Each structure stands twice: as structure tokens, then as C-alpha cells.
Amino acid sequence: MATGLTELLDNFVKTHDNRQLLALPLAVLAVSLVILLVSFVSSGSPVILGMEFQGGTQISVETTDSPAVLEKMYSSYPIIDARQTGSRVIMQFGVMDEEQQHQLETDVMDRYSSVQIQQVGPVYGQDLQVQAIKALIISFIGMAIVVFLIFRTFIPSAAVILSAFSDIMIAAAFMRVAGIELSLGTLAALLMLIGYSVDSDILLTNRVIKRRGTVEEKVSRAMHTGITMTTTTLAALAVMYLVSTFSYLVIPSFTQITLLSQISIVLIAGLFADMMNTWLLNTGILRWYVMKPEFRGRYNR
Amino acid sequence: MSDKKSLLKNPRVIIFLLLLFGSIVAIHPSYTPGEGITTNLNFGLDLEGGSWLQIKLEGALAQIDVDSGKLVSGIVEPIIGAPIEITKNSLDVGGSADKSVTFTTSAQVSASQLEALGTVSVDKLSGSKTQVTISDTSKEILVRTYLSKALDAEVVPMSTQKGIVYEIRTGVTEEQLQALLEKVGGSIHKNEDGTSTYKEGVSSETRDLTRDILNDKLNSMGLKEIPVRTVGDEYILIDFAGIDLATAKEIAEKPGKFEIRIQTTGNATEHVLYGDSIQSVGIPTYHDEQWHTPFTLKEEGARALQKIALETGAIDDPNSHYLMMYLDGVEIYGAPLSYSAASKLREGPIYSWEASTGTDEAAKTEATALQVHLRAGALPVNVQLVGSGHVDPNLGSQFKTAAVITGLISLIAVAAVVYFKYRRPEILIPMVGTSFSEVIMILGVAALIGWQLDLPAIAGIIASIGTGIDHLVIITDEVLYEGKLPPTKVFKSRIGKAFAIILGAASTNIIALSPLVVMGFGSLKGFAITTIIGVFIGVIFARPVYGVVIKEFLHVDENGNGSITE
Numbered sequence: 001m002a003t004g005l006t007e008l009l010d011n012f013v014k015t016h017d018n019r020q021l022l023a024l025p026l027a028v029l030a031v032s033l034v035i036l037l038v039s040f041v042s043s044g045s046p047v048i049l050g051m052e053f054q055g056g057t058q059i060s061v062e063t064t065d066s067p068a069v070l071e072k073m074y075s076s077y078p079i080i081d082a083r084q085t086g087s088r089v090i091m092q093f094g095v096m097d098e099e100q101q102h103q104l105e106t107d108v109m110d111r112y113s114s115v116q117i118q119q120v121g122p123v124y125g126q127d128l129q130v131q132a133i134k135a136l137i138i139s140f141i142g143m144a145i146v147v148f149l150i151f152r153t154f155i156p157s158a159a160v161i162l163s164a165f166s167d168i169m170i171a172a173a174f175m176r177v178a179g180i181e182l183s184l185g186t187l188a189a190l191l192m193l194i195g196y197s198v199d200s201d202i203l204l205t206n207r208v209i210k211r212r213g214t215v216e217e218k219v220s221r222a223m224h225t226g227i228t229m230t231t232t233t234l235a236a237l238a239v240m241y242l243v244s245t246f247s248y249l250v251i252p253s254f255t256q257i258t259l260l261s262q263i264s265i266v267l268i269a270g271l272f273a274d275m276m277n278t279w280l281l282n283t284g285i286l287r288w289y290v291m292k293p294e295f296r297g298r299y300n301r
Numbered sequence: 302m303s304d305k306k307s308l309l310k311n312p313r314v315i316i317f318l319l320l321l322f323g324s325i326v327a328i329h330p331s332y333t334p335g336e337g338i339t340t341n342l343n344f345g346l347d348l349e350g351g352s353w354l355q356i357k358l359e360g361a362l363a364q365i366d367v368d369s370g371k372l373v374s375g376i377v378e379p380i381i382g383a384p385i386e387i388t389k390n391s392l393d394v395g396g397s398a399d400k401s402v403t404f405t406t407s408a409q410v411s412a413s414q415l416e417a418l419g420t421v422s423v424d425k426l427s428g429s430k431t432q433v434t435i436s437d438t439s440k441e442i443l444v445r446t447y448l449s450k451a452l453d454a455e456v457v458p459m460s461t462q463k464g465i466v467y468e469i470r471t472g473v474t475e476e477q478l479q480a481l482l483e484k485v486g487g488s489i490h491k492n493e494d495g496t497s498t499y500k501e502g503v504s505s506e507t508r509d510l511t512r513d514i515l516n517d518k519l520n521s522m523g524l525k526e527i528p529v530r531t532v533g534d535e536y537i538l539i540d541f542a543g544i545d546l547a548t549a550k551e552i553a554e555k556p557g558k559f560e561i562r563i564q565t566t567g568n569a570t571e572h573v574l575y576g577d578s579i580q581s582v583g584i585p586t587y588h589d590e591q592w593h594t595p596f597t598l599k600e601e602g603a604r605a606l607q608k609i610a611l612e613t614g615a616i617d618d619p620n621s622h623y624l625m626m627y628l629d630g631v632e633i634y635g636a637p638l639s640y641s642a643a644s645k646l647r648e649g650p651i652y653s654w655e656a657s658t659g660t661d662e663a664a665k666t667e668a669t670a671l672q673v674h675l676r677a678g679a680l681p682v683n684v685q686l687v688g689s690g691h692v693d694p695n696l697g698s699q700f701k702t703a704a705v706i707t708g709l710i711s712l713i714a715v716a717a718v719v720y721f722k723y724r725r726p727e728i729l730i731p732m733v734g735t736s737f738s739e740v741i742m743i744l745g746v747a748a749l750i751g752w753q754l755d756l757p758a759i760a761g762i763i764a765s766i767g768t769g770i771d772h773l774v775i776i777t778d779e780v781l782y783e784g785k786l787p788p789t790k791v792f793k794s795r796i797g798k799a800f801a802i803i804l805g806a807a808s809t810n811i812i813a814l815s816p817l818v819v820m821g822f823g824s825l826k827g828f829a830i831t832t833i834i835g836v837f838i839g840v841i842f843a844r845p846v847y848g849v850v851i852k853e854f855l856h857v858d859e860n861g862n863g864s865i866t867e
Contacts, residue, residue, distance in 0.1 A: 121687035142812035195813030
């Protein structure tokens with residue numbers, strides 16, 4: 001699979017000019033930005049904010065009752081949603097006062113087993129939103145500084161950073177479209193993406209501007225290594241996603257681990273975006289840069 | 302065989318093996334029949350079961366500008382109900398000597414009305430004119446008194462390098478504070494760059510005191526080892542392993558029972574007052590060659606103490622009537638009344654007390670402990686429950702099993718991809734072996750530093766399997782650039798080139814995740830630290846060894862086969 005994909009991509013890169021390489025990733029980036037912008041204008045946030053960022057209570061219990069039954073049973077509380085995953089039902093509640101909260105918790109604990117409760121106050125949620133934005137910005141700037149320090153030339157560094165930026169935006173737009181909420185888990189995934197997505201870009205740029213050989217050959221070799229890297233990571237993440245999301249279908253006593261499921265699916269989306277951005281967007285810009293006449297083939301020998 | 306021996310002589314390999322061995326010792330896996338596999342690893346609440354509470358400390362810090370004259374008018378006029386005219390004012394004079402302010406007014410003034418401001422003396426100058434002098438006072442005392450009365454909360458002035466910062470121990474917005482100060486002609490001080498000095502939250506000392514009081518309270522209930530952690534300056538996180546959420550809330554909200562009793566005859570004691578009679582507790586100070594913990598009593602507490610001191614005869618013979626302090630039935634302090642206090646009690650109740658503990662370091666520790674005990678569940682600041690959670694123990698163990706299975710299958714999946722790509726066991730075995738060792742070492746570090754492994758940390762470990770293998774792929778492809786093993790000299794430069802890429806990639810990984818370590822997301826700290834430790838171990842110890850090992854493995858193969866295909 002990996003080899004087949006590499007050959008396909010390699011051929012595509014060899015037979016198309018730089019402008020053509022940039023077309024697809026830039027179009028996807030543009031669509032993603034439009035999605036995030038529309039969401040921001042219509043709902044005030046580019047992604048769907050999860051319970052942790054808005055405040056509220058999430059209760060998950062082991063039960064044979066249907067979500068509808070539970071929704072009716074707890075209708076006197078501000079229940080927003082109840083859904084089933086395997087042998088469990090997850091209920092989502094809005095913000096309650098302390099007494100009501102206590103009543104609900106006691107009732108659920110008496111009635112059901114294997115209870116999981118998570119409550120976040122609206123104040124803390126607000127605080128988390130601010131911190132989340134800060135974390136993303138600091139993380140991105142930190143990454144950009146490291147990239148500049150490594151290559152010390154503007155265009156190759158900027159290409160790496162643009163590619164990482166695009167990875168994050170595409171992953172965020174994917175979250176919006178697929179209805180995945182921004183939780184602490186998915187935030188961690190986005191931050192991890194900032195770090196991991198530049199791995200293959202650093203490999204590509206390092207090989208092309210610091211090695212001897214024709215540009216075409218260097219890109220092609222970097223691609224063989226890079227695609228293997230991304231595929232191994234994808235394999236680990238795919239397993240993490242499948243086991244954390246669907247293992248209860250095979251072993252009924254297992255439960256969904258929402259946190260792991262969310263982290264892995266966002267990373268998978270981001271890494272697919274990264275393959276496109278590294279080998280089309282970044283490669284396109286880098287190939288144009290090193291073939292510029294003023295370098296007189298300095299990078300192509 | 303000779304190759305294996307030369308491998309074992311390589312210092313990098315030796316260090317690597319020692320670390321691996323050390324990690325296994327640190328994890329200490331053992332099997333006990335009936336109990337299953339046990340290890341030294343600590344698991345987080347989400348894997349072990351239990352509940353947690355997250356508390357926000359409400360408060361504000363600000364520097365305050367105020368005109369001392371207007372401040373005195375602003376405080377005194379509402380109390381006495383008449384305008385005043387300030388005749389003498391030394392409050393703005395520098396130096397720390399006792400300052401005073403004198404004013405005249407037409408109203409009747411009694412010294413006790415203004416007692417809180419300092420030492421008050423009242424002189425009736427004429428039928429319609431009274432002169433009042435408040436001495437032993439300062440601007441800080443006045444600001445503190447004004448704000449704490451207006452907000453019904455403790456206000457503590459603290460000297461910092463920038464000047465006096467007032468800690469207001471209740472939730473107050475910048476607008477509210479500014480409005481209060483404007484009433485007395487004051488304002489919140491602005492920094493040189495024009496930004497406000499107002500800051501939501503409390504000082505780190507107050508945060509730590511709150512944490513210590515909670516710790517003390519939970520431990521005094523016989524609940525040992527309930528970790529109380531501070532997150533940022535504003536939040537406190539309490540983990541209750543194996544306790545359900547309802548019980549946890551009950552425990553945290555229930556104050557400790559503090560009592561003062563007095564010795565009557567022999568070992569018999571009599572009740573004097575409970576913790577709710579204590580108004581405030583101060584910071585331990587050293588004076589008169591003794592450590593003291595100051596505290597003030599409320600009206601009824603002070604009267605109760607005076608009454609019982611008279612009844613028992615403690616004022617005549619303090620030494621046979623010790624005052625004893627108890628927290629939840631356990632004696633924590635005992636001392637006689639001082640002779641000066643005893644004689645003062647004859648005339649009236651005493652509100653401000655000091656418990657002296659002695660002269661040495663141990664006395665200082667005792668004074669600090671007493672400060673915590675005296676508060677007995679009464680926290681220094683208002684708190685708000687901002688988050689809580691609960692995981693049933695059986696659910697936690699399910700998560701644990703699922704997480705271990707996920708990790709193992711991930712490793713197998715990665716191995717399958719690597720084999721599919723290279724189709725050579727002499728690459729596959731070192732690669733998977735290195736990756737597996739990295740996981741063991743991360744766990745070893747976790748066991749050694751007592752780090753709690755939670756679900757996010759497990760996600761971090763699985764992620765580092767992914768990146769670890771990425772870096773090994775970079776090394777492998779670099780070494781086999783021409784499709785076969787190069788001569789040793791070229792090999793070394795190739796490894797150097799591979800590490801240039803790996804170090805770059807690793808530093809971006811670490812930088813990108815580091816905000817999560819320092820920022821207040823308690824729950825993602827585990828994830829970030831685990832991943833960062835993983836990257837460090839990988840880059841410093843494991844991956845260089847992989848470079849050495851792969852060379853030997855391929856070298857053997859080279860001799861055996863003579864040709865290599867990619």
C-alpha cells in the first residue's frame with residue numbers, strides 16, 4: 001500500500017509543474033478556511049466547542065435502557081442529548097446549580113453501575129477557551145521559530161510553516177464537518193499535529209537543500225522515506241482509533257474510550273492533510289525556489 | 302558471534318542496556334496468584350476509579366492609589382454620621398514609623414467606633430467640636446479597613462518590589478473595585494505602560510495556604526494520601542482515589558472541628574469556644590524572642606473566653622489552667638495565659654490573641670502548622686467548585702485493559718508496515734525492539750518519579766511509538782541511501798545527517814507540546830510530559846543505539862548474502 005502510494009505520488013510530482021502541484025492543496029486550504037469562517041460567523045466559533053469549553057455535565061452509564069428512556073427519565077434536568085455507544089449511554093446536561101447537580105449525581109449513582117461523570121463549570125470553560133487559543137498560538141510560533149533556526153533561509157522555512165498551518169486548518173475544518181467537538185483531547189491532537197506534521201517537511205527540505213544530487217532524485221528519495229514514516233504513524237493511530245471506538249463490537253464488555261477515539265481520528269485527518277501538503281504544496285514551493293536561475297543549479301547537481 | 306561481543310563493548314549500548322534494566326527494576330512487575338500482575342506504576346483516577354474536584358480561588362490583586370485625607374473622610378464620615386475636617390496628617394510622610402491623623406468634627410465620637418483604624422484618642426474641644434487623633438496607623442491599614450468592610454472580606458496588604466499590593470480575598474471585578482475606590486477619591490494604580498495593576502486571582506502564598514489547609518483537613522479525617530494540587534494561581538485540584546463523587550463533595554465541604562478548652566482541675570477540661578468564633582488568623586511572626594501565631598476572636602468568642610477565665614480562676618493562676626486547642630478531638634496546642642493577658646482579662650474581653658510556640662526552627666514550623674489548624678476548614682479565600690468528575694473503579698480497569706491492548710496492537714500494526722516496506726527481519730527486529738524499549742523506559746521514568754499514568758498519558762505513549770518509528774525509518778533510509786551498507790566512514794556521516802533531521806523534528810515536537818505542560822490544563826499535563834519524556838529518551842538514548850545495532854545486523858547480513866535489495 002505504502003509503496004503503491006509512493007509510486008503514484010512520485011509520478012504525479014515528476015509529471016506536473018510547480019503551479020499544478022500547488023493547485024490542489026491550496027484549493028483544499030481555501031475550502032477549509034471558508035468552512036471555519038462560515039462557522040465562526042454563524043456560531044461565533046470556528047469549531048464546535050465541547051462540554052469542557054462551554055460548561056455542563058456529561059454522565060455515561062452502563063445500561064440496557066435506550067437513550068430515549070433515559071432522556072425522558074431525566075427530563076426535569078437540563079438534558080441536552082443522550083446517545084448510545086455499545087452497552088453504554090452518554091448523557092449531556094447543561095449547567096446546573098450545585099443542589100440540582102448533587103441530586104442528579106446521587107440519583108444516577110444509585111440507579112446505574114460503571115458510572116462516569118465529568119462536570120465543568122462555565123467559568124472554567126471560559127478560562128479554558130482563552131488558554132486553548134494561547135496554547136495553539138504559542139505552540140505554532142514556537143514551531144515556526146525552530147524551523148527558521150534549522151534552515152535559516154526564508155522561503156524554504158516559510159514553505160514548511162505554511163504547510164503546517166494548512167494541516168491544522170484542514171484538520172480543524174474536518175472536525176467541524178464531521179461534527180467532532182473541540183475537547184481537551186482534540187486540542188491535544190491539534191497541538192501534536194503542529195509538532196508531528198513538520199517532521200516530513202523537515203526531512204524533505206533538509207534533503208533538498210543540504211544534499212548533493214538532482215532535485216528530482218532528492219525529492220523522490222525523501223518521499224520514499226517520508227511516506228513510510230507517515231504510514232507507520234497512521235497505522236498506530238488507525239489501531240488506536242479502531243480499538244478505542246469499535247472494540248465493544250467484538251468484546252461486549254469493553255467500552256468506548258472517547259478521549260483516545262477523538263485524539264486518533266483528528267490526527268489521522270491531519271496526517272492525510274500532511275501527506276498532501278508536504279508532497280505537493282511544500283515540494284512545489286521548494287522545487288520552484290531551488291530551481292531559481294540565480295542559484296545556477298546550486299541545489300541541482 | 303564476534304559482532305555481538307563488539308556491540309556489548311560499545312558504551313552507548315551499555316548505557317542503553319543499563320537504562321532498560323533500571324526501568325524494568327523501577328517498574329517492578331510481579332505476579333501474585335489471586336491478585337494478578339502488579340507493578341510500581343501509578344495510575345490516574347480515570348484508570349483506577351475515584352473522583353476529583355476542581356476548585357477556583359476567588360480573589361483579586363491590585364495596587365491602589367489613594368489620597369489619604371479623602372480616604373480618612375471616606376471611612377470616618379459614614380461611621381460617625383457627620384463631616385470631618387482634617388487638621389493634621391502624617392500618613393503620606395515616608396518611613397515606617399507610626400503615623401497619625403487628627404481631625405475635628407461636630408458629632409459625638411466614641412473611641413470604640415474607630416478602634417479598627419488604630420489607637421484612637423478623643424478630646425472634646427468645645428460643645429460642638431470634638432478633636433479625634435488616630436495614631437499607630439498607616440495608609441495600608443486604612444485602605445485595608447475600608448475595603449474589607451465594603452466587600453465583607455479579608456484584605457491583605459503585601460509588600461512587593463513594585464510597592465504595596467492588596468490581596469482581596471473575595472471575587473471582585475475591576476469595575477467594582479474602581480467604583481469603591483472612587484468613593485474615597487482613589488483609583489487602581491496603573492503601571493508605567495498604562496495597563497492596570499488589577500489581576501484576578503490570589504497570591505501564590507495564599508494559594509499554597511489554601512492547599513495546605515485542605516490537605517490538613519482531609520488528612521485529619523483519616524483520609525491519608527489525598528493529593529491536593531495547585532494548578533496555576535487560581536485553581537486547586539483534589540483527587541479522591543476510590544471515593545465516589547457525592548462522598549468527595551461532602552468531605553471537601555465539611556469543615557474541620559476546631560475547639561479551645563480550658564483546664565479546670567487536674568486533667569479535666571471545659572469547653573471555651575469552637576472554630577466559628579475565630580474571626581481571622583494571621584501569619585506567624587517572630588518577636589520578643591518567640592514565634593507567635595496571631596488570631597482574633599469574634600465578640601462572643603472573646604466574651605466566652607473572658608467569662609471562663611474568671612470562673613475557673615485562670616486569671617489568678619494561669620499555670621494550672623492551660624488553654625488547649627483541639628482539631629477534630631486531637632490536641633494540637635496547649636499553653637497558659639500570659640500574666641499580662643490575665644490581668645487585662647480582669648477588665649474586659651481580649652479580641653487579639655497570639656499563641657507563642659517557642660524560639661527555635663521547630664517552633665517556627667509549629668507556628669505555621671498552628672496557623673493552618675486554627676483555620677480548621679475555614680479557607681482564607683472564597684472558593685467556587687468549577688469542575689468535578691467520577692469514574693467507577695470497574696470502568697477504570699476496563700479502560701486500563703483496553704489501553705494496554707491498544708498499545709500492543711499499535712506496535713504490531715507498525716511492525717507490519719515496516720516489514721511490508723523493507724521485507725527484512727534484520728531491520729524489523731532492531732526497529733521494533735528499539736521502539737518497545739523506548740516504551741519500557743518511559744514507563745520506568747514514570748514509575749521512578751511517581752508520575753500518574755492517565756488516559757491522556759497512554760495516548761502520549763502510543764503517539765511516541767509512532768514518532769519513534771518515524772525517526773528509525775529516517776536512520777535506516779539514510780544508512781541505506783545507495784541500497785547497501787556504506788563503508789564505516791561514510792556510515793558515520795550518514796548517521797550524522799540522519800540525526801540533523803531527527804533533532805530538528807524532535808525539537809519541533811517538544812516545542813509544540815510544551816504549552817500544555819505549563820498551562821493550567823491539569824488533565825493534559827500527563828499527556829504532554831509523557832510525550833516529551835518519550836521524545837527525549839528516544840533521541841538521546843534509544844535512536845543512537847539503533848544506529849549502532851542496525852550496522853552490525855546488516856553487516857552480518859552483508860557478509861552472508863553479499864547483496865542487498867531495497
